[in-house]
Every structure is written in structure tokens, then in C-alpha cells.
Amino acid sequence: MLLPIFNGRALATAGKPSGFMPSVVAAYSSSCHSKYHSTYHSCGLPLRPTATTRSATPYTRTRPTAAFAAPLARPVSSSSTSQSDPSAAAATAPTLTPSAANPPHTTRPPPLTLPERKPETSTFSHLLATGKAYLAFYKTGLRYLFANTKLVRGMDANNDTADAVKAGHATRSDLLLRRRWGHDMRRLPLFGLLLLICGEFTPFVVLVFPHVVPYPCRIPKQVEQLQRKAESRRQYAFVAYEEETVASAPTTETTIRSRHATAARDVLISRSLGLIAPFWDRIGLVSGVPGLAHRAVERHLAFLAEDDALLRQAGGVLALEPEEVLLASADRGLDVVGQDEGRLRERLVRWLQLTQPQNNDVDGSDVHEQMLTLLTKRPETWPPKKI
Numbered sequence: 001m002l003l004p005i006f007n008g009r010a011l012a013t014a015g016k017p018s019g020f021m022p023s024v025v026a027a028y029s030s031s032c033h034s035k036y037h038s039t040y041h042s043c044g045l046p047l048r049p050t051a052t053t054r055s056a057t058p059y060t061r062t063r064p065t066a067a068f069a070a071p072l073a074r075p076v077s078s079s080s081t082s083q084s085d086p087s088a089a090a091a092t093a094p095t096l097t098p099s100a101a102n103p104p105h106t107t108r109p110p111p112l113t114l115p116e117r118k119p120e121t122s123t124f125s126h127l128l129a130t131g132k133a134y135l136a137f138y139k140t141g142l143r144y145l146f147a148n149t150k151l152v153r154g155m156d157a158n159n160d161t162a163d164a165v166k167a168g169h170a171t172r173s174d175l176l177l178r179r180r181w182g183h184d185m186r187r188l189p190l191f192g193l194l195l196l197i198c199g200e201f202t203p204f205v206v207l208v209f210p211h212v213v214p215y216p217c218r219i220p221k222q223v224e225q226l227q228r229k230a231e232s233r234r235q236y237a238f239v240a241y242e243e244e245t246v247a248s249a250p251t252t253e254t255t256i257r258s259r260h261a262t263a264a265r266d267v268l269i270s271r272s273l274g275l276i277a278p279f280w281d282r283i284g285l286v287s288g289v290p291g292l293a294h295r296a297v298e299r300h301l302a303f304l305a306e307d308d309a310l311l312r313q314a315g316g317v318l319a320l321e322p323e324e325v326l327l328a329s330a331d332r333g334l335d336v337v338g339q340d341e342g343r344l345r346e347r348l349v350r351w352l353q354l355t356q357p358q359n360n361d362v363d364g365s366d367v368h369e370q371m372l373t374l375l376t377k378r379p380e381t382w383p384p385k386k387i
Contacts, residue, residue: 098319100171106144107180131200141217148181172310184214231335237271263290269297269375272333317348
């Protein structure tokens with residue numbers, strides 16, 4: 001079942017213009033800032049035209065408010081600063097077009113189109129058609145993975161792009177493409193085996209094992225399920241953090257209290273952002289081995305620092321597509337289920353304002369501490385001005 005999906009000839013003839021993948025790579029190499037929208041939106045993968053389309057975006061879309069009408073610009077840092085701080089290195093590049101803020105749509109799930117149930121349709125026929133629709137969805141998701149692989153290889157083959165990545169001047173689109181592609185490739189072998197065995201029944205199985213599915217192959221129900229679980233875990237993490245902070249207050253040793261507070265903070269952030277799988281948390285590994293949570297938090301903070309800097313270059317929050325607003329909010333520990341898009345944009349703008357680096361922050365330590373402070377608070381309690 002998987003072989004035709006990854007066959008290059010099949011891709012070129014399965015309802016798409018010939019030379020689809022080469023055109024994608026060529027477009028990427030020729031233009032770093034407008035490659036994705038001009039290529040994919042003009043020759044995207046065909047979807048079923050008749051049916052009910054389910055979106056994986058569980059929040060209301062509204063017109064952006066005036067709070068983020070003006071793009072946020074980041075001050076240019078010196079060349080010496082760019083060597084030690086990834087976010088400062090990214091800031092030395094000129095301001096880019098808004099298209100550089102969003103990775104290609106192939107890094108996200110395609111729309112899921114399900115057949116409508118008609119009165120004259122039997123239950124068996126409807127279930128069979130629904131299973132075929134899910135199977136088509138997974139095939140499209142796998143084609144997205146193949147397209148992302150071609151794009152990443154094109155980035156590696158392009159000397160200009162490779163040099164920019166090494167210098168810390170890649171666009172946010174490049175950064176997220178590589179990050180999500182790596183996430184998906186680690187899950188592809190197990191998911192491919194699951195799809196081969198289960199076929200049309202895969203949607204029922206992945207609800208039990210949601211974390212083995214690559215991003216482009218996650219159905220809307222699965223996406224919402226993961227978001228709700230993440231937010232429930234985040235709520236529990238904050239409650240546990242408050243209880244642990246109160247319990248450790250009577251400690252007399254300042255050094256012990258400081259170490260305990262740092263470990264508790266790292267555990268809170270790792271749980272809130274889902275940096276460590278819930279299984280390891282249930283067996284006590286997260287709280288029992290503080291270094292595990294600390295390393296995960298430090299890696300994520302480094303990513304956020306670079307992501308913030310590249311987002312400022314590309315025009316700020318206003319340049320983000322609606323789906324990317326949701327993903328960027330989740331990366332920063334913000335609840336997204338049932339949230340208004342305008343509200344999420346306002347909070348992202350506030351995040352960028354509070355983590356705006358200053359000229360005297362040579363090593364990025366101030367930004368690091370600011371992000372730690374924000375991640376240990378709910379957005380309702382964020383300070384009204386820069387920390």
C-alpha cells in the first residue's frame with residue numbers, strides 16, 4: 001500500500017501536473033521567501049470536491065485587532081553577539097517578507113473530506129466510503145511528507161541556504177520545516193507499519209496511540225484530543241507547582257531552596273509544554289531525575305529564542321497564518337482549544353514584547369530569564385510591561 005505513495009512516477013500522474021516535485025524544489029532554490037505559497041497553492045494536492053470538510057483548527061477566526069496591526073521589529077545586533085546567541089544571530093538579517101514566517105502547508109494536516117450520509121445510503125456503504133476517505137487522507141499526508149523531504153534536501157543542496165542556516169540567518173519557514181520534518185521522520189516507520197496492517201481502520205487505532213502519527217497524518221479529532229490532553233496536563237502541572245512551592249517554603253537552607261525551586265520550575269515547564277512524554281511522568285522519571293526536565297527545557301528555550309527572532313524579521317504576529325497562530329501559541333504554553341484567534345494573536349504579540357532583547361543583553365541571558373518567568377505563569381498574570 002505504501003509503495004505507490006512514494007513512487008515518483010505515481011506522484012507525477014496521480015491527478016497532478018507532471019514534474020510536481022521537481023518544480024517544488026526548483027521554486028525553493030530560486031526564491032527563499034515566496035517559494036511555498038507560490039508553488040504549493042498553485043499546484044496543491046487535489047482533494048475531494050463533494051463532502052463535508054472538517055478543519056483541524058478548533059478556534060474561531062476573527063479579524064486581527066489593532067493591538068498587532070504594526071509588525072514588531074527587532075533591533076540589529078553586532079556580529080560578535082550573533083556568535084553566542086541564536087536569536088541575536090538571526091536578528092542580523094534584513095527584514096523579510098511575511099511569507100517567510102510560515103512553513104509550507106505540507107507540514108500541517110490536509111483538510112479531511114468525509115462523505116455525507118444520504119437517506120438512501122446503507123450503513124455499510126457509508127462506512128466503506130468513510131474508510132476510503134480516511135485512507136485518501138493518510139495517502140495525502142504521506143505525500144506531504146515526501147514533499148517535505150524533497151524541500152529539506154533542496155535546502156541542503158542549495159549552498160546559499162545552507163550557509164544561511166549555519167550563520168543563523170534562516171527564515172522561520174526554514175526553521176519550522178526542518179523541525180517538523182525531523183519530528184515526522186522519527187514517527188514514519190512505525191506509522192507506516194500501522195497503516196499497512198490496519199488500513200481503513202487506522203483512524204480508530206491512532207486514537208489509542210496518537211503520538212506515533214506524523215503531523216500531516218493527524219485527523220482533526222486526533223489533533224483536538226491531543227490539545228485537550230496537553231491543556232489538562234498543563235493545568236495539573238500548575239496546581240502541582242503551586243503546592244510544591246508552598247511545601248518547600250519553610251526550608252531554611254537557601255541553597256537547597258534555590259535548587260528545589262529550579263528543579264520544580266523545570267518540571268512545571270516540561271509538563272506544561274509536553275516536552276517529555278506523559279509515560280515517563282507517570283512512572284516518576286520527570287520529577288525523579290531533574291536533569292532530564294532541565295535539558296528538555298533548555299533545548300526548547302533555545303528554539304523559542306530563535307523562533308521569536310525570525311518571527312520579528314518576517315513581520316511579526318500579523319504575518320502568521322491562522323493555523324500557525326495555533327501552533328505558535330501551543331509552543332509557548334498557551335491554551336488554544338476554544339480560544340478566539342484574535343485573542344491568541346494578542347497574547348503572541350505580548351509575548352514578543354516581553355521577550356524583546358535589549359542592546360545590553362549580549363549573551364541573551366535576560367531573554368532566557370524572561371521566557372522562564374513567562375512560562376511559569378498563566379497569560380492572565382503576565383506582567384503588563386517588560387520584566
